[in-house]
Amino acid sequence: PPSLELQGVCVHYGNQAAIEHASLTVGGGELMALVGPSGCGKSSLLGSINRMTDSIPGCRVSGRVLLGDEVISARRDPATLRRQIGMVFQQPNPFPLSIIDNLRFPLSEHGVPRRDRDALAEQALRAVGLWEEVKGRLNQSALGLSGGQQQRLCIARALVLEPQVLLLDEPCSALDPVSSKVVEELIVSLKGRYTLLMVTHNLAQARRIADSVTVCWVEAGCGCVVESNGCRQV
Numbered sequence: 451p452p453s454l455e456l457q458g459v460c461v462h463y464g465n466q467a468a469i470e471h472a473s474l475t476v477g478g479g480e481l482m483a484l485v486g487p488s489g490c491g492k493s494s495l496l497g498s499i500n501r502m503t504d505s506i507p508g509c510r511v512s513g514r515v516l517l518g519d520e521v522i523s524a525r526r527d528p529a530t531l532r533r534q535i536g537m538v539f540q541q542p543n544p545f546p547l548s549i550i551d552n553l554r555f556p557l558s559e560h561g562v563p564r565r566d567r568d569a570l571a572e573q574a575l576r577a578v579g580l581w582e583e584v585k586g587r588l589n590q591s592a593l594g595l596s597g598g599q600q601q602r603l604c605i606a607r608a609l610v611l612e613p614q615v616l617l618l619d620e621p622c623s624a625l626d627p628v629s630s631k632v633v634e635e636l637i638v639s640l641k642g643r644y645t646l647l648m649v650t651h652n653l654a655q656a657r658r659i660a661d662s663v664t665v666c667w668v669e670a671g672c673g674c675v676v677e678s679n680g681c682r683q684v
């Protein structure tokens with residue numbers, strides 16, 4: 451997979467800076483942990499990568515984002531980014547649909563032919579270790595799954611589009627300790643196949659599984675500054 455690079459990215463909400471001059475590089479197939487206090491701009495930074503920020507009124511992003519050699523921040527049609535850059539949130543948020551339709555839906559949205567969808571769905575469920583658990587109840591509601599299973603389904607829903615990058619915003623922090631461990635091990639298993647950028651409040655987790663750690667902090671009156679420190683220990 452390609453590397454992901456941010457060069458001097460700034461995110462403003464109206465006149466207020468949320469992120470100033472964020473520069474970092476996640477090596478292709480590596481996992482970077484992004485840590486820092488609440489409100490320092492970590493979610494805004496993730497949003498500037500897949501351009502979720504475009505839909506927020508008054509939000510402006512500047513600077514450059516590169517995927518491999520391509521300056522994706524210059525792309526006119528950010529919708530095309532959703533396929534290359536998957537996203538997983540803190541709170542598991544499966545669609546209120548059946549388990550299988552959670553995977554068919556994004557495939558349908560992206561124009562994948564109907565006849566190919568179920569094979570891709572199975573492949574994604576296998577990749578997150580959920581296939582054996584749910585293969586007998588694919589047509590039951592995803593909302594009947596446990597929290598940890600729902601989060602793995604959300605990861606599968608991102609992976610089913612075969613993205614190159616996966617953005618994870620505190621993917622384990624809403625889960626019980628056992629599920630959290632399962633999802634953590636799943637994330638580790640994705641290294642090498644995807645380029646991963648994960649926000650976490652859990653420094654022990656960052657140290658355990660990340661190839662590099664970036665620290666984000668707040669400076670008085672000046673939004674937030676990000677320093678990327680390669681493999682420095684936290």
Ligand code: ADP
Pocket residue numbers: 463467468486487488489490491492493494495506
């Ligand atoms: P973190 O993820 O590190 O907690 P956020 O990116 O959520 O930080 O927020 C960074 C700053 O941007 C905060 O001051 C927050 O209040 C502000 N902010 C976030 N989202 C919005 C929004 N939609 N409109 C206005 N301000 C926002």
Ligand code: ADP
Pocket residue numbers: 558559560561562563564
């Ligand atoms: P749904 O059954 O979920 O409504 P469709 O089968 O109608 O989905 O297709 C969803 C999208 O995929 C549409 O944009 C459609 O044009 C496109 N699509 C469907 N089949 C093909 C195909 N064989 N080749 C290319 N695009 C297709």
